[in-house]
Structures are given as C-alpha cells and as structure tokens.
Amino acid sequence: xxxxxxxxxxxxxxxxxxxxxxxxxxxxxxxxxxxxxxxxxxxxxxxxxxxxxxxxxxxxxxxxxxxxxxxxxxxxxxxxxxxxxxxxxxxxxxxxxxxxxxxxxxxxxxxxxxxxxxxxxxxxxxxxxxxxxxxxxxxxxxxxxxxxxxxxxxxxxxxxxxxxxxxxxxxxxxxxxxxxxxxxxxxxxxxxxxxxxxxxxxxxxxxxxxxxxxxxxxxxxxxxxxxxxxxxxxxxxxxxxxxxxxxxxxxxxxxxxxxxxxxxxxxxxxxxxxxxxxxxxxxxxxxxxxxxxxxxxxxxxxxxxxxxxxxxxxxxxxxxxxxxxxxxxxxxxxxxxxxxxxxxxxxxxxxxxxxxxxxxxxxxxxxxxxxxxxxxxxxxxxxxxxxxxxxxxxxxxxxxxx
Amino acid sequence: xxxxxxxxxxxxxxxxxxxxxxxxxxxxxxxxxxxxxxxxxxxxxxxxxxxxxxxxxxxxxxxxxxxxxxxxxxxxxxxxxxxxxxxxxxxxxxxxxxxxxxxxxxxxxxxxxxxxxxxxxxxxxxxxxxxxxxxxxxxxxxxxxxxxxxxxxxxxxxxxxxxxxxxxxxxxxxxxxxxxxxxxxxxxxxxxxxxxxxxxxxxxxxxxxxxxxxxxxxxxxxxxxxxxxxxxxxxxxxxxxxxxxxxxxxxxxxxxxxxxxxxxxxxxxxxxxxxxxxxxxxxxxxxxxxxxxxxxxxxxxxx
Numbered sequence: 001x002x003x004x005x006x007x008x009x010x011x012x013x014x015x016x017x018x019x020x021x022x023x024x025x026x027x028x029x030x031x032x033x034x035x036x037x038x039x040x041x042x043x044x045x046x047x048x049x050x051x052x053x054x055x056x057x058x059x060x061x062x063x064x065x066x067x068x069x070x071x072x073x074x075x076x077x078x079x080x081x082x083x084x085x086x087x088x089x090x091x092x093x094x095x096x097x098x099x100x101x102x103x104x105x106x107x108x109x110x111x112x113x114x115x116x117x118x119x120x121x122x123x124x125x126x127x128x129x130x131x132x133x134x135x136x137x138x139x140x141x142x143x144x145x146x147x148x149x150x151x152x153x154x155x156x157x158x159x160x161x162x163x164x165x166x167x168x169x170x171x172x173x174x175x176x177x178x179x180x181x182x183x184x185x186x187x188x189x190x191x192x193x194x195x196x197x198x199x200x201x202x203x204x205x206x207x208x209x210x211x212x213x214x215x216x217x218x219x220x221x222x223x224x225x226x227x228x229x230x231x232x233x234x235x236x237x238x239x240x241x242x243x244x245x246x247x248x249x250x251x252x253x254x255x256x257x258x259x260x261x262x263x264x265x266x267x268x269x270x271x272x273x274x275x276x277x278x279x280x281x282x283x284x285x286x287x288x289x290x291x292x293x294x295x296x297x298x299x300x301x302x303x304x305x306x307x308x309x310x311x312x313x314x315x316x317x318x319x320x321x322x323x324x325x326x327x328x329x330x331x332x333x334x335x336x337x338x339x340x341x342x343x344x345x346x347x348x349x350x351x352x353x354x355x356x357x358x359x360x361x362x363x364x365x366x367x368x369x370x371x372x373x374x375x376x377x378x379x380x381x382x383x384x385x386x387x388x389x390x391x392x393x394x395x396x397x398x399x400x401x402x
Numbered sequence: 403x404x405x406x407x408x409x410x411x412x413x414x415x416x417x418x419x420x421x422x423x424x425x426x427x428x429x430x431x432x433x434x435x436x437x438x439x440x441x442x443x444x445x446x447x448x449x450x451x452x453x454x455x456x457x458x459x460x461x462x463x464x465x466x467x468x469x470x471x472x473x474x475x476x477x478x479x480x481x482x483x484x485x486x487x488x489x490x491x492x493x494x495x496x497x498x499x500x501x502x503x504x505x506x507x508x509x510x511x512x513x514x515x516x517x518x519x520x521x522x523x524x525x526x527x528x529x530x531x532x533x534x535x536x537x538x539x540x541x542x543x544x545x546x547x548x549x550x551x552x553x554x555x556x557x558x559x560x561x562x563x564x565x566x567x568x569x570x571x572x573x574x575x576x577x578x579x580x581x582x583x584x585x586x587x588x589x590x591x592x593x594x595x596x597x598x599x600x601x602x603x604x605x606x607x608x609x610x611x612x613x614x615x616x617x618x619x620x621x622x623x624x625x626x627x628x629x630x631x632x633x634x635x636x637x638x639x640x641x642x643x644x645x646x647x648x649x650x651x652x653x654x655x656x657x658x659x660x661x662x663x664x665x666x667x668x669x670x671x672x673x674x675x676x677x678x679x680x681x682x683x684x685x686x687x688x689x690x691x692x693x694x695x696x697x698x699x700x701x702x703x704x705x
Contacts, residue, residue, distance in 0.1 A: 096670075096671060098670065098671040098673060099670050099671065101673060102669070102670055102673050105673075125471060196573070203671065204671070245657055248656075248657050249573070249574065249656055249657070250574050250655075250656045250657055251657060260551075261555075264552075264555040264556050264557050264558070265555075265556035265557050266555050266556045266573075266574065391465075391674070394668075394671065394674070395483075395487075398489055398490075398659070398664065398667070399487070399489045401657060401658075401659050402489060402492060402493075402657075402659070
C-alpha cells in the first residue's frame with residue numbers, strides 16, 4: 001500500500017512538471033525563429049574616454065597570449081602591465097572559439113582574444129562593445145590590411161584591436177615520422193603507418209581542414225571556400241574525417257594535452273599551433289617539427305574585444321593598447337609563433353628575420369590563408385542560401401567522433 | 403569569572419523565554435511541522451526538483467544558430483534528433499555498456515575484498531583496511547584520472563611492465579576508461595558490500611557448514627542471497643557515477659565519447675543548452691528505470 005501511494009505521488013509530480021513545461025513552452029513560444037540570417041546589430045554603447053584603471057582585469061585568451069613568466073621566466077608581459085597600470089590580470093585560457101563565446105556569455109570577463117569564428121557571434125550576440133580606436137594610440141600603426149575586415153568590424157565600426165594572425169600547422173615527431181611530410185595527406189591517409197598516433201583538433205571548425213584538403217585534391221566537389229559547404233560537400237568532408245578517425249589516437253582541444261601526448265609519444269603527427277611546437281621543443285629539444293603543408297592552411301586572425309558590460313573597461317582599454325604596443329606585440333608574436341598585427345613590432349623582435357618568416361607585412365600571403373570563420377546558411381562564397389551552418393557542423397562533428 | 407556570573411544572571415530569563423516558545427509551538431503543531439520541514443522541503447522541491455523541472459522546460463527550446471541565443475519556442479526537435487540520429491543511439495549504448503562493465507568489475511573486485519575485511523581480518527586489520535579503502539577518496543578525482551593517463555601512456559608504467567612479456571597495455575580508449583572508472587568508484591562498491599557482510603552473522607556460515615555445505619555452496623545459497631541487496635546498493639553508485647562521467651573519458655578515452663560528453667560538448671562547444679538539457683534526460687531515464695528495477699530487490703531499504 002505504502003509503495004503504491006509513493007508511485008501515485010511520483011506520477012502526480014511528473015504530470016505537474018509536464019504541465020509546467022507545457023506552459024513554459026507555449027507562453028514564450030512563437031517569438032523566435034532559428035534561421036541563421038544575421039540578426040539586427042545590438043545597440044551597445046561605445047566608450048568615450050579612458051580614465052583611471054579599476055585595479056583588476058579579467059581576460060579570456062588563447063594559450064600564450066597573457067604570459068606572466070610562469071611558463072618561461074623570460075616571457076612576461078603581464079607583470080610589467082600590472083606595474084604600469086595597477087590592473088591585476090586574471091586570465092582564463094579558452095581552448096576553442098566555442099568555449100570563448102560561452103565564457104563571454106557569462107558576463108564575468110572584461111575582454112577576449114577572439115578568432116574570426118567567434119567575433120561575429122559575439123558582436124551579434126551583444127556580448128562585446130564597439131571599440132573606440134582613438135582611445136588606443138597603438139591602433140594607428142596596426143597593419144592596414146587587418147583593419148575594417150569582415151571578422152572584426154561591422155559597417156566600418158571596429159569591434160576590437162587586431163592582435164596577430166597565423167596558420168594552423170602540421171606537426172610531427174622527427175624521430176618516428178619518416179620521410180618528413182609535406183602535405184595534409186599525411187593525416188588524411190586511411191592506411192597511415194602512424195595509425196593510432198595521429199591527432200586532430202577537437203572542434204567542429206576542424207572540418208574546414210578536411211574541406212581545404214578536398215578543395216585541393218578533389219576539384220570535382222567544387223569547394224571554393226572551406227567554410228562554405230553545401231550538404232554534399234559537408235558529407236564528403238565528414239566521410240574523410242570518419243576515415244581519419246580510424247587512425248586517430250586521440251583528439252586534442254586542451255593545448256597541454258597535445259604537448260603531453262607528443263612528449264610521451266602517444267601522438268606523433270597531427271595539426272598544431274606554433275606555440276605548441278615551441279613548448280614541446282623547449283622541453284625536449286628537436287623532438288617535433290611544424291610546417292605549413294603544400295595545400296596551404298586554415299588559420300586564425302585574432303582580435304582583442306571588450307565585453308559589452310565590462311566591469312573594468314578602463315583596464316581593458318589599457319590592455320588593448322599594451323598588447324598591441326610594438327615591444328609587447330613582438331614578444332607575444334615570437335612566443336606564440338604568429339605574425340604580429342602591429343607593424344612597428346617587426347623592429348623589436350629578437351630574431352630579425354621573424355617578420356619576414358611569418359610574412360607579417362605580406363598582404364597577399366595573409367589573404368591566402370583560410371581564416372577561421374563561422375559557417376552560415378548564407379554561403380561565404382556567394383552561392384546563396386544553400387550552405388550548411390555551424391550547428392550542422394557541430395552535429396557532424398559529434399557524428400564523426402561516433 | 404565575570405562571564406559565569408553573567409550567564410547565571412541571564413539563564414533564568416532565557417529559560418523562561420525558551421519555555422514560553424516551546425509552549426507556543428506545542429499548542430500549534432502545524433507551526434512546529436512547518437518550522438521543521440520548511441528548509442529540507444525548500445531544498446528538495448525548489449532547488450532539487452525545481453532545477454530538474456527547469457531542465458525539462460529548457461529541453462523544449464532551441465538556439466539561434468548564429469548567436470547561440472536561446473529561442474523560447476516549444477518544440478520536440480531536440481528529442482527527435484536524439485532518437486533519430488544513429489550516432490546518439492550508439493553513444494547511449496556505449497555509455498550503458500561502460501557503466502555496466504565498471505559495475506561488474508567493481509563487484510568482482512569488491513566481493514573478496516569485503517569478505518576478507520568483514521569475516522577474516524582481525525578487528526585491528528579491519529580498521530586499517532577500511533582506512534585504506536577510504537584514503538583514495540581524499541585525493542582529487544582529476545589527479546587520479548591523470549595518474550592513469552600517465553600510467554597508460556605510450557612510455558608509461560603499464561607498457562613498461564608488460565614489455566618483457568611481449569605485449570603492451572590497452573593504450574587510450576574504452577578499456578582505459580573502464581579501468582580508470584573502476585578504480586575511481588571502487589570504494590563506493592566495497593563499503594556497502596562490507597556493511598552487508600558484517601550484518602550476516604557468522605553462525606549462519608557455521609550452520610551451513612554443519613549442514614554439509616562446502617564453501618562455494620555456502621556462498622551461493624547463503625551469503626550471496628543475503629548480500630545481493632548490498633551489491634545492488636553499491637551498483638547504484640558505480641553505475642550512476644559512470645553514466646554521468648565525462649572527464650575520465652576526455653583524459654584517457656582516446657577518441658571515444660560517452661553520453662555525458664554529448665551534454666558537456668553541447669554546453670561548452672556547441673553552446674546549445676536546450677539540446678544538452680534534452681540529452682541529459684537520457685541518464686535520468688536510465689537511472690530511474692534502474693532504480694525502479696532494483697526497488698524489488700529491497701536494495702533501496704539498505705542504502
């Protein structure tokens with residue numbers, strides 16, 4: 001008897017929940033549609049002056065963008081900033097653009113070093129504010145070809161200060177991988193001799209690496225932009241990645257995980273960032289090599305953006321100016337392994353050929369990279385509304401991992 | 403000295419006040435009950451069931467594909483995707499299998515261990531063993547998971563130890579996940595089984611032996627039936643903890659993903675909270691089914 005009464009109570013409770021959920025659904029329903037046309041630009045105020053620092057600064061950044069000497073004693077531009085401005089920096093590493101967008105939505109951070117596949121989502125989500133470039137003196141000497149681009153501005157209004165850019169690289173263990181690879185084919189070979197030791201970036205945006213490979217090797221698919229895929233082209237990329245999965249030992253999204261996997265020998269070949277190769281080689285000299293393969297690469301172009309409701313806006317403006325100052329931007333670029341956005345930074349690199357190696361002033365080269373961009377239904381290559389969007393890619397990525 | 407004088411002065415008045423209050427409560431039983439139950443009821447109904455309810459509601463929403471903002475429309479799309487896409491069925495099956503394997507491995511290890519602790523070891527050794535079982539719970543979950551990552555890595559201890567035998571460890575993958583989770587949740591199986599064994603009087607075992615039963619027969623016909631509810635109680639912990647785990651599989655799982663990863667990835671990567679909410683109903687439903695099934699064994703009265 002006792003039990004039956006409990007079951008009845010449980011049933012009533014469930015029914016009540018269902019009723020509540022029904023109400024919740026209908027009362028707020030009908031308002032939205034989930035199409036992917038860009039919604040209207042949220043009205044977020046732009047700061048007009050920079051006053052005294054607030055004493056604190058909460059950042060979300062890519063690994064290696066806010067070094068305080070804890071990884072390498074000589075690599076420290078956070079402490080000098082704190083000393084100069086009185087703003088204590090708390091930095092949180094974002095492992096993927098998606099994670100950065102999610103973290104910015106919490107409203108607990110003042111700014112973010114966003115890549116091109118996050119920037120527009122942040123702008124149209126109302127999470128970041130337009131940037132008053134006249135309050136950032138170092139903006140004047142930023143490389144002109146990085147200003148007013150599709151990923152960092154809307155209608156001629158900058159939403160951030162360009163930080164640096166570069167390519168995703170192919171990294172391998174020089175001891176166990178022979179001959180040295182020159183093509184992304186090395187990680188897309190289903191009969192790879194390095195089966196079980198291949199690694200790949202654990203994010204839906206990695207699908208673009210596969211579609212870039214297909215763009216160069218299977219022209220019949222008609223891919224012209226790795227981020228503009230119709231459903232057939234996406235399916236082809238997904239198939240390639242499903243084949244690749246059989247050779248993958250593990251995916252990485254935490255950069256420390258890849259560093260550790262290469263050092264222990266669990267991964268021997270895969271996609272990487274220059275900073276990861278640097279970290280591995282600083283622990284075990286000459287263990288890995290990283291190149292941009294013959295097909296070209298996907299890449300990133302990063303922008304420092306300020307949160308729409310930043311608690312420490314003055315400190316954030318001071319940071320944006322600090323990180324793009326010639327000396328600091330040179331330090332960051334050399335540590336991370338990317339082209340600095342600041343044109344004057346090239347005079348301050350410790351390696352005098354650094355800017356030439358990274359094509360820092362080479363607009364044509366910069367334009368040849370396929371920067372991370374959010375795929376949308378409205379094709380980026382101008383084919384109309386036939387493309388797959390990021391939620392399709394997210395779904396596909398779950399499917400690829402199986 | 404002064405303090406004691408003060409308390410002495412205050413006490414009579416305080417006592418009369420508290421007596422008046424208790425008299426008031428005695429005359430108002432409803433108030434008494436409300437005061438006693440309001441805090442736990444608040445916790446159970448608002449914080450606990452309320453959050454489950456909020457999750458259920460959110461599961462019927464969707465997100466704007468571009469900005470990731472939640473769109474409050476009532477739709478079954480999330481559940482439809484979960485049911486129709488083959489990949490989610492595969493992940494669900496894999497998750498339940500892993501959770502079941504972890505439970506079986508833990509039960510197989512815990513039974514002899516708990517038997518030794520409860521029936522054979524001296525009281526002193528028993529105390530030490532209980533401490534030894536509980537100690538790992540003091541170490542951080544992450545440290546233990548990463549310890550297994552190092553153990554199982556290419557140049558790790560496991561491969562090194564197996565090398566002389568011409569074989570090597572499982573590497574990262576589902577086997578590593580089962581191993582690590584079994585290690586992590588073992589105390590949650592050992593303790594209920596140990597408690598269950600302690601409650602079986604030694605005289606029962608002796609009686610069974612007197613009646614001519616060998617050790618195995620005694621175990622099968624006397625110990626196991628009496629112990630079964632305790633094993634089930636332990637399995638509730640190991641099974642549900644395994645079903646909800648997403649960190650271990652990220653650390654040692656290689657390319658595999660489990661049900662909880664789908665939830666986690668949809669929150670952090672996909673930014674699709676409604677879909678994550680819908681996906682979160684899978685472990686809830688599995689656990690409710692499991693609890694209803696084990697209710698018959700009487701295990702729930704034993705927890």
